[in-house]
Amino acid sequence: MNHLFKGLKMNRRECRGFFMLVIVLVLAMAIPVVYKSLHKQSTLPSDSLVVYPNLNERQPGNRHYAEVDRKDKPYPQRPPKNKATLFYFNPNNLPSAEWRRLGFSDAQIRVIKNYEAKGGRFRKKEDLAKVYSISASAYQRIEPYLIFPDTDEYKARAEKISAEPALSSGWKAKENVYLNLNTADSVELMLLQGIGPVLAQRIVKYRQALGGFYHFSQLEEVYGLPKETYESIGKHVYVDTSDVKKIRINSCALNELATHPYIKYRKAKYLYNYRKEHGKYRDLKSLSPVVPIDTVFLRKIEPYLEF
Template sequence: MRRIFNYFSLNQRERLAIIGLLILFFVFLTTSVLLPMFQQSHGIAYQRIQWEGKLTRPAIDSIGIIPATTMAEKKPITYFYFDPNVLQKAEWIRLGLREKQAQVILNYVHKGGRFYQKEDLFKIYSLSKQEVERLIPYVRIEEPATPKKSNAYNPPLYIPIKTPTPILIDINLADSLAFEMLHGIGPSFARRIVNYRQALGGFYSIQQLKEVYGIPAELIDKLSTQLSLQAENIQKIAINHWSVEELGKHPYLKYKRARLIVAYRNQHGSFQSIADLKHIHSLDDDFFVKIEPYLDFSL
């Protein structure tokens, strides 16, 4: 060792460092060889996988997943021939299924589902492919009983159909219950019609019902023969007296147009007719057609 140190011209500190490294290497080598001899093997802890969501049978088979079972001791399985359309939960459990699996099958049958052939069991997502293949040899599906045909001649029964009496509703007088008597008008539409009529001050045309939010125009056209109108009691708009707040509440005016009208009135004086109102150039012709029946130009 001394010759080696002398050969490499190592001083005392460098020699001690090399000796220390050699000792550490020897300890590591000894530990890596002897330690596995004293370790105990540990079993693999399995965790039950709780399946959530609805996986279809093709999805489960395609990824090769089999629903996990509990590590508890399994109950003995009793095999017997059965019809899956009439089997009860306890009998499914006797065949080796878990309670949740049996309940999924019962829910399928109770909702109108039916097994027409053995392979229909593959449609149940809670059953693995192995479980279905284990049960298929014991499936016996009974054909549903068909009523026997009688040779006796039964003449067809002719029941007279009563033609419903047509309903005629005045859209300015009817309440929400009256509107609900119309086919296609439910409580929600009926309330909207009444609320819109109150905001307008009454209807002057049946076509205004098409302006009610959500009601299809085709429905109003279909019901037009059952609708009537008396426009004499329409609430008029005092265009020369109402404030911006009062005018702005009307669906045809809103606050933007109300401010324009009041500002023009304050600057030029009262309106004598619709012609005076048309001097406000930002108001279009469609607006004048809709608002004119409601205007009162009295001073």
């Protein structure tokens, strides 16, 4: 070895430097090899493995292993779906709140409202089945509750009802009793189980004060209506929202606002004075700055306002 270095004409100091360089190069090449060897030998504990079959190669013994966290972690929950409440309804111009009550999502409702905004109208049950946002299962769920006042089916029902005599409140409604809460008179309402002359007149009077019902649950607000009566007549009535009378919020008088059961004088005065000071309301959201107005109130009066 000394002869080799002498032949290369290297002194002792240069020889030491050469040996150090060789050692560094050897270590640099050896470390990755050793690391890979140790990594292949390492094994995962059997209780921390989950086995999945290879879906691409369905061969015996072909398995994939994935390390999983042994700590229990809850799965992310999907947002709850709208709880469906079924009731008889005319789908034309039905408020968004009522579509939600039927269990439809905001995305589905937007498609329906866009169709109506372009002049679309549902004339028979099958028209609703053509809306791409309404699945076949959703259509089958609501199909028995669809009402179209202009159809022969509805007119035939109305003729049968009008032929019945006025009956006492103890009478049990027949299956062919099928009333639109926004057009039925007090005599027709008495055909319903538990509805006598007094309650029939109260329903009509409250309906006139509201400007019409926009969903069945508003019947609960009628003074003196028993809960059992409310529950028993649900399948014999429906609400056609096209009969609801709107309040022109940007031109109505103070008295017209004040006489509405949901608004009354105090809120009517705030709404009226705010309009005088700030100009016309653009939409429902523009009513929010009025002091005593909250979101619950806005949702309640939305079906009765026209901008």
